[in-house]
Amino acid sequence: MEDINKRLLKVEDRISYIAQVKEGTEWGNLAGMQEKTARIRENFYDYAESDLADQIRGLEDAVQFLEERCDENLASMEKVRIVRSPLRFSLKDILENVYEEYTELGGEEDANIDPSLVVAKANILRQVNSKVYTQQVMVIGHEKGHGEEYRNGGCSKPWGNEKALRYMLVAQTEGIPIHFYIFTPGSFPIEDYPGAGQQIARNLYVMSKLRVPMVSVISEGGSGGAEAIGMADCRLMFSHGYYSVISPEGAAAIEGKIREGEKISKELVENCAERLKITALDNLKAGTIDRIIEEPLLGARRDDFAFFKRIKAEMIRATDEVVLKTKSLRTFRAYEVNMKKAEEDAADAENYVDVTWELRPDEIKRLLVFRSRKYRNMALWAFGGKPDSSAARMKRAKLRVAEVFYGLRYDVIKTHRKLAQHFIKDVSGEGSVFLKRVSAPFTAAYDFISKKQDYRAVRPVLDRRGGDSAGDPYLGDTYTSPLANEDRTVTCPNSHKHGCKDLWIPDLYGEFCGVCENCGHHFPLEYEWYLKNLFDRDSTREFNTEICAGNPLQNEVLEKRLKAAIKKTGRCSSMITFDAKVMGIDIVTAMLYSDFRNGTVGAAEGEKFVQACEVAKLKRRPLLSYVHTTGGIRIQEGTLGVIQMPKCTMAVREYIDAGGLYIVVYDNNSYAGPVASFLGCSHYQFAIRSSRIGFAGPRVIRDTTGEEVPPDYHSARNALRRGHIQGIWDRREFRRNLHKCLMTMGGSKLYYR
Amino acid sequence: MHQEDNIDFDEIISKYKADPYDYVDIHSIHTGRIRFQVEVGSQVEGVSGEWRHIPGTTLYILNRERNPKPVHSPTNGEISFIRDDLEGQFVEAAEKIITIKHPLTKREIIDGILREVLYPFVAPERAKYFFSMDIQSRIDRYGQREVFVKPGDELFTMSLMKRETPIYYEGEPGIIHSNYFKPGESVDQGQPLVGICPKNTLPLIQRIITRVKAEWE
Numbered sequence: 001m002e003d004i005n006k007r008l009l010k011v012e013d014r015i016s017y018i019a020q021v022k023e024g025t026e027w028g029n030l031a032g033m034q035e036k037t038a039r040i041r042e043n044f045y046d047y048a049e050s051d052l053a054d055q056i057r058g059l060e061d062a063v064q065f066l067e068e069r070c071d072e073n074l075a076s077m078e079k080v081r082i083v084r085s086p087l088r089f090s091l092k093d094i095l096e097n098v099y100e101e102y103t104e105l106g107g108e109e110d111a112n113i114d115p116s117l118v119v120a121k122a123n124i125l126r127q128v129n130s131k132v133y134t135q136q137v138m139v140i141g142h143e144k145g146h147g148e149e150y151r152n153g154g155c156s157k158p159w160g161n162e163k164a165l166r167y168m169l170v171a172q173t174e175g176i177p178i179h180f181y182i183f184t185p186g187s188f189p190i191e192d193y194p195g196a197g198q199q200i201a202r203n204l205y206v207m208s209k210l211r212v213p214m215v216s217v218i219s220e221g222g223s224g225g226a227e228a229i230g231m232a233d234c235r236l237m238f239s240h241g242y243y244s245v246i247s248p249e250g251a252a253a254i255e256g257k258i259r260e261g262e263k264i265s266k267e268l269v270e271n272c273a274e275r276l277k278i279t280a281l282d283n284l285k286a287g288t289i290d291r292i293i294e295e296p297l298l299g300a301r302r303d304d305f306a307f308f309k310r311i312k313a314e315m316i317r318a319t320d321e322v323v324l325k326t327k328s329l330r331t332f333r334a335y336e337v338n339m340k341k342a343e344e345d346a347a348d349a350e351n352y353v354d355v356t357w358e359l360r361p362d363e364i365k366r367l368l369v370f371r372s373r374k375y376r377n378m379a380l381w382a383f384g385g386k387p388d389s390s391a392a393r394m395k396r397a398k399l400r401v402a403e404v405f406y407g408l409r410y411d412v413i414k415t416h417r418k419l420a421q422h423f424i425k426d427v428s429g430e431g432s433v434f435l436k437r438v439s440a441p442f443t444a445a446y447d448f449i450s451k452k453q454d455y456r457a458v459r460p461v462l463d464r465r466g467g468d469s470a471g472d473p474y475l476g477d478t479y480t481s482p483l484a485n486e487d488r489t490v491t492c493p494n495s496h497k498h499g500c501k502d503l504w505i506p507d508l509y510g511e512f513c514g515v516c517e518n519c520g521h522h523f524p525l526e527y528e529w530y531l532k533n534l535f536d537r538d539s540t541r542e543f544n545t546e547i548c549a550g551n552p553l554q555n556e557v558l559e560k561r562l563k564a565a566i567k568k569t570g571r572c573s574s575m576i577t578f579d580a581k582v583m584g585i586d587i588v589t590a591m592l593y594s595d596f597r598n599g600t601v602g603a604a605e606g607e608k609f610v611q612a613c614e615v616a617k618l619k620r621r622p623l624l625s626y627v628h629t630t631g632g633i634r635i636q637e638g639t640l641g642v643i644q645m646p647k648c649t650m651a652v653r654e655y656i657d658a659g660g661l662y663i664v665v666y667d668n669n670s671y672a673g674p675v676a677s678f679l680g681c682s683h684y685q686f687a688i689r690s691s692r693i694g695f696a697g698p699r700v701i702r703d704t705t706g707e708e709v710p711p712d713y714h715s716a717r718n719a720l721r722r723g724h725i726q727g728i729w730d731r732r733e734f735r736r737n738l739h740k741c742l743m744t745m746g747g748s749k750l751y752y753r
Numbered sequence: 754m755h756q757e758d759n760i761d762f763d764e765i766i767s768k769y770k771a772d773p774y775d776y777v778d779i780h781s782i783h784t785g786r787i788r789f790q791v792e793v794g795s796q797v798e799g800v801s802g803e804w805r806h807i808p809g810t811t812l813y814i815l816n817r818e819r820n821p822k823p824v825h826s827p828t829n830g831e832i833s834f835i836r837d838d839l840e841g842q843f844v845e846a847a848e849k850i851i852t853i854k855h856p857l858t859k860r861e862i863i864d865g866i867l868r869e870v871l872y873p874f875v876a877p878e879r880a881k882y883f884f885s886m887d888i889q890s891r892i893d894r895y896g897q898r899e900v901f902v903k904p905g906d907e908l909f910t911m912s913l914m915k916r917e918t919p920i921y922y923e924g925e926p927g928i929i930h931s932n933y934f935k936p937g938e939s940v941d942q943g944q945p946l947v948g949i950c951p952k953n954t955l956p957l958i959q960r961i962i963t964r965v966k967a968e969w970e
Contacts, residue, residue, distance in 0.1 A: 488819035502820055711806040 001049060007056050008044075012037050014063045018070055020085060021078050021298060028066045033059065067297045074240070074298075076273035080248060082240050082299040083220045084185075089302045091118055091141040091181050097308035098315065100125045102139065105170075106163045109150075114160025116152040116184075118143040119167045126316055126352040135357055137319075138171035140164050140229055141181030144220075146302070154184045154220065155704070158192065161199040161228045165206060172211050177319050177357050180216035180229045185247060187225035187676075189696030189704055191713065191722060197672070197695030198724055200228040201680030204649040207231040208371070209657065211364045213322040213357065215315060217293065218243045223633070223642055224676045224695070231646040233322040233371050236314060237280040237289045240299035245635045245642045248273035250700070254635065255557060260699055277553050277638045286552070287378060288639040291318070313352075320355045325370055326363040375650045376610065379640045383604035385548035385572055402618055410620045410751070479532030481525055484509035490523070492516040513732050515689075522690035522731055524668050527576075527593035527628040534626075534735050535589075539581035544611055548572035549597070549604040551636070558636035565596045574598075574630075575605040577612040579621075583739040585750065587624050588616035594629035594668065601674050602634035606644030609678065613651040613660075620751045622661040622742055623652075625679055632672025641673070648678035656683075661746045665738070666693050666716070666725070684745050685725045687716035688734065693724060762961050765869065769862050773969070777828055779851035781844045785817035789840055789851075791832050797853060799828040812851055815844075830855035859969045863962055870958060871948030872925045876940045880913035882920075883936045892929075900929050901952065909946065927951040930958065 015033050025031040040047070040055060047055070074082075082088065095102045095118075102122035107113050120139045125132055145151030156164075171178050187196045194202070204227060207214070216232035221243030237243060246254075251272040252264045283289045293314045300307040320337050324330045336353045359367060387395055484506045492500035500518040508514060513533075514523040531540060549565075549572060551558050566572060574596035580589050590612040592599040601609075609625075616623040633641035656662055664682040666675075670693045679685070687693060694714035701709050712718060719725045729737045742750060781787065790811045791797060797810040809826035816822070834852035844850065857865070876882065884892060885907045891900045902908055903926035911918045931948035934940050950958060 489817065490820055491822050502818065502822075504818070708803055710804045 001052075004049065004052050004056060005044070007060070008037065008040060011056060011059050011063055012041075014067065017085070017087065017298065017301075018063070018066055021070065021074075021081050023081065028069065030066075033062065033066075071297045074279075075270065076242065076276070076278050077248060077270045079240055079242050079279055079299075080273060083242055085299070085301075086147055087301045088144075088219070089300050089304070089307075090145060091139075091143045091183060092145075093302045094141075094181060094308065094311060095120055095122060095139060097305060098312045099123060099137075099139065100134065105167055110148075113163055114157045115148075115150045116142055116144075116154050116188075117156040117160035117164055119163060124312065124316065128352055128354045133354070136174075136176045137357075138167055138174075138176055138178045139181070140167060140178060142183040142220075142225075142229075144183050152188065155186060155188045156184060156225060156228070157188045158190065158194045158196045158199045161187070161196075161203055162194050164229050165199070165203050168203075168206060168210055175212060175358055177213040177215065177323075178210075178232075179315055179319070180214065180232055182216060182218045182221050182226045182230055184222050184225040185220060186222035186704070187228060187695070189701050191694055191718070191724075193722055195695070195722060195724060197224070197676035198680050200224050200645075200676040200695075201649070201678075203228045204231055204646055204677050205653055205681035208375075208646065208650040208653040209368055211359075211368070213319055213359070213367060215318045215322065217311075217315070218289065221639075222247060224645070224673060227642060227645050227677070231375070231649075233367065233374070234291075234318040235289045236291050236293055236318055237283060238300070239280050239292050239295045241280055242278040243280075243283050243289065243639050243642075244276050244278035245633050245638050246276070248276065248278075251276055251635055260702075275553065275555055276635070283639055286382075286638070286640055288643050316352060319357060320353065322367070323355055323357050323359065323363075326359060326366040372650055372654065375643075375647045378643045378647050379552075379603040379606065382552035382637065382640045383547060383550040383573075383602070383607055385546040385604070387546070399618075406618055406620060479529060481509040481514065481529050483514075483526070492519060492521050494519045494521050515731060520689060520730070522688060524594075525731070527591065527595070530591075530626065530628065530667075530734070531576075534580075534582065534738065536581040536583065540578045540589075541580070542576060542578040543615065544577055544608050545572065547604050547608050547611075549574070549602055549634075552603065552640050553636065553638050555636040558634075561597065569595045571596060573602075573604040573608060574600060575608045577608050577615075579615070579619075582735065582742065585622070585739065585742050586619070587622045587742070588612055588619065589624045589626060591626045592628060592630045592674070597634060598631035599627070599629040600631045600634035600641075601644050601648075602637040602641050603644065605634075606641075606648050609644075609648050610651040613648075613655040616660055617655045617658050620659070622663065622746055622750060623655060624738070625662070625664045625682070627664065627666045627670045627674070627679060629668040630670050630672075630674045630679075632674065645673050645677035648674075649681055652678050652681060659749070661742070661750065663738075663741060663745065665729070665734075667691050671695065671697060671714075680724075684741065686727045686729055686737070686741070687719060687725045688731050689716060689728050691716045693719045762957060765866055766961065766964065769857070769865070769965075773857050773862065774830075775828075775855045775857055775861070776833070777830070777853045777855050778849050779812060779824075779826075779853065781815060781846055781848045781850055782822075782824060783815065783817060783846045784844065785815040785822075787839055787842060787844050787850065788814045788816070789835060789837070790814060790823075791835070791851070792837075793832050793835050795832045797826040797830060797832060799826055826853060828853060828855045859965060862965055862969065866961060866965070867931060867948055867958070870954065871930055871950050872927065873945035874908070874922065874924065874947050874949060876934075876942055876944050876946050877920065878911065878913060879939060879942045880911045881937055881939055882934055882946055883910045883912065884908070885910050885919060888929075897929050897932060898955070902926065902929065902949065922949075925949060925951055928955060930955070 015030055015037065019025045019030050022030070025034060037059065040052070099122035102120040105119045105121060107115070109115065118141060122137055122139045123134045124137055125134055142154035142156055143151055144154035168178060187200060189196050208231060214232035215234045215236065216230045217236040217238065218226060218230070219238045219241040221230065221241065223245050226243065248269050249264060252258065252269045255272055256264065256268050258264050277286065280289070280292045284292055293311060296304055296307055317337060324334045324337060333353050333355060486505045489502040489504050490508065491502055494500055494516065498519040500516050503512070503516060508523065509525070514525045515521070549562055551562060574592055576591045576593065578589055580587055590609050592601070592605070613623060633644065635641065652662060662682045662684070664679050664685040665688065666685070667688040668691055670679065670691070672695060675693060676695055692714040693716060696704070698709050698713065701707070716725065716728050720728055790813055797812065799809045801807045811823045812826050814821050814823050830853040832851060833854040836850045839850060883889070888900060888902070888908060902922045904923050906922045907919045908922040909920035911920050927949040929947050930950035933945045933947065940946060
């Protein structure tokens with residue numbers, strides 16, 4: 001009887017779980033089944049045992065049938081509900097069941113710097129021909145917990161991500177692989193030190209060249225929070241998980257232009273979830289993940305022990321693959337691992353191949369090359385404007401010539417010249433000391449006889465390369481913003497505080513360059529103003545203008561909006577990349593501007609940025625990222641947009657490692673993904689006055705944290721206070737400040753260290 | 754005036770009782786063509802929000818040089834007077850155009866009464882102020898309302914640019930009734946630091962405060 005009771009309980013749980021997934025009991029007569037179970041429970045002891053067993057078997061079969069039907073056509077939003085179910089397995093379940101032993105690092109339970117992010121050093125066992133091997137790994141992941149409030153639902157705080165980074169470096173020191181488990185709806189969007197966005201940027205920057213194999217698995221991949229520990233050599237995903245650029249609710253609020261406090265309709269959320277392409281299969285198709293780990297019907301729960309066995313097999317296999325790729329002697333083992341993957345019931349196989357996870361220096365080098373290639377090739381299909389075959393050939397040929405030219409100029413001639421200069425400097429230094437020694441008695445005698453002439457030391461003059469601005473002919477007739485062509489006045493937003501007088505528009509946008517003459521508030525100006533006023537006259541040469549923002553997920557709304565943006569701006573994407581000169585210094589610039597989809601970054605923008613890094617690397621020039629405005633990642637491109645974060649950060653990291661100087665200047669509004677990756681990782685970041693910089697806007701912060709933020713929370717001044725940026729520049733001094741910055745940060749190593 | 758017989762508390766109380774409102778006059782901030790956004794009897798809200806960042810109800814829009822400038826209500830209340838005749842007309846600067854009848858809160862009434870009966874001691878400069886060592890130790894020991902000051906007493910230490918200057922009390926002798934500053938925070942010149950109350954009026958003041966607290970909604 002007790003056994004039957006347990007079975008009944010299980011059936012009840014299964015029915016209520018389906019009801020949870022389907023959000024109601026209308027589907028598949030769940031209500032009727034619930035009634036039936038209730039009836040059985042009520043009259044439990046009135047039935048004969050065999051009769052009960054029959055009834056429950058019937059119910060079990062019916063539930064099984066329902067589960068199978070339900071699982072066949074799971075909508076995206078249903079998968080989201082599965083992932084958010086409190087019954088779903090969490091990282092702690094994985095640590096208990098997949099790994100042999102583990103010790104949590106950086107705190108335990110609620111006595112923890114951030115309980116939503118767990119780091120553990122763990123052992124994983126593998127059996128090779130009846131021999132057992134133990135291998136150490138660092139496990140890092142989000143812990144949603146099973147109802148513990150202090151876990152914050154897996155929303156890791158900035159300091160949680162900082163903890164993750166710290167232990168990634170420990171893993172690097174110890175040379176052990178890292179397994180990442182991503183269970184986060186998103187990062188906790190606060191700017192408190194180290195700052196949500198900045199910390200994600202730092203994590204990405206380090207992970208791009210971390211010298212150990214990394215494998216990540218996504219169960220709930222919420223945008224930036226997921227990327228903070230997601231840039232791995234092999235990216236897996238659970239079949240019932242979701243990986244998305246934004247939560248479906250957030251997307252619905254943006255797409256439906258829903259005002260704060262208004263209710264978002266269920267249909268809109270469901271539509272958005274479908275359009276975002278967030279399921280494992282969608283992501284596999286898009287190429288943002290490498291493989292799917294199959295889960296049991298309607299997603300694994302914390303007691304699916306067979307499933308944990310499969311996770312173990314898949315994690316070992318993925319790590320083996322990553323490691324074996326780097327080994328020169330690998331053919332048989334790689335074949336074996338591949339074969340196992342092909343087998344259907346591979347996950348249950350207990351026998352593994354013997355692969356050591358320690359890498360030699362040359363293997364690490366290969367690992368990094370593979371990682372770089374992996375991210376470089378992501379989302380390449382997701383934008384338009386690729387050259388046809390002859391144009392591509394021409395482009396390649398040009399590139400080769402440029403490589404030879406710049407290689408000769410900088411690697412051969414410059415290195416030799418440098419060597420020669422060093423030698424001459426040493427010789428002359430030696431010579432002067434020697435001469436001084438020899439001539440000292442004579443000079444002393446001479447000084448004694450003749451009176452020494454008084455002279456004043458001449459100050460060394462800083463080589464300005466382009467001459468100073470006073471003599472700059474370009475200031476003679478400056479570009480004036482078309483905004484100035486209006487006869488009216490505007491009020492400075494600070495007038496109540498500083499008593500600023502109304503400003504006459506022709507004055508404001510003409511002579512004052514959009515700056516309030518009293519308080520210095522900067523009114524937004526169009527990006528063309530910067531193009532014309534920041535760089536030397538006629539020095540800008542745009543490249544990659546043909547790369548065009550695409551609509552990889554066939555989003556109807558985006559299609560229309562893209563067309564409108566192209567028509568409005570006459571450009572194909574929100575990023576402009578060009579060679580330019582600033583007071584004679586050659587630089588490469590990548591510029592995000594507001595007119596095109598609010599400066600959002602998608603596959604095309606990411607590709608342009610990566611190519612700008614490559615051009616800067618090739619030509620050994622400083623790289624400037626000027627952010628006129630960016631609203632984040634273009635959500636309609638889904639994870640293909642998110643993937644631009646690691647992709648671009650990788651490119652920047654390689655450029656900086658090769659010796660480049662990377663400077664970022666923020667203007668107007670800069671938020672979200674780009675700030676949390678390729679912009680935020682720069683060592684030298686500046687902002688134009690009156691700009692706002694942050695990870696999430698006030699509304700998102702309010703929705704997520706339930707707390708209000710002060711109106712000046714994202715102001716440049718507060719960013720400076722938090723240590724995010726290094727300085728605030730006046731727009732009128734932008735050119736001079738940029739030149740000064742290039743000279744001080746770059747100096748003699750301006751064109752490569 | 755600070756003698757008990759000089760203060761007619763009943764009169765003060767009945768004044769507030771009869772008309773527990775403050776009448777806030779709104780003047781045009783500059784010249785321009787005016788469009789009212791409220792009418793007589795409209796309820797308006799004042800500035801709100803934790804950082805006082807949410808502006809009050811828009812009272813009128815003043816358009817000068819094609820720059821329509823909304824002007825918001827500084828306080829809550831009801832519009833009791835409005836210059837309707839100016840609607841759509843050009844107004845001069847500083848012209849009285851609206852009056853808001855602002856219902857006084859208990860706190861505002863008590864503050865108002867105290868302002869009338871206490872002797873305020875104002876900050877001579879914009880600086881940070883602390884009670885002098887002697888006064889502070891007496892406050893710590895006996896409580897603020899037990900500390901009696903008379904002209905010539907060293908009442909404050911003014912801390913300005915790392916220099917500390919003693920400030921001597923001038924005015925009516927009395928006890929320190931109200932404290933308007935926080936030690937270590939800058940106080941603007943002319944702002945009251947403390948309110949001094951002649952010793953014999955203290956019981957009366959306390960009685961009146963209790964009455965206001967009890968009687969007002």
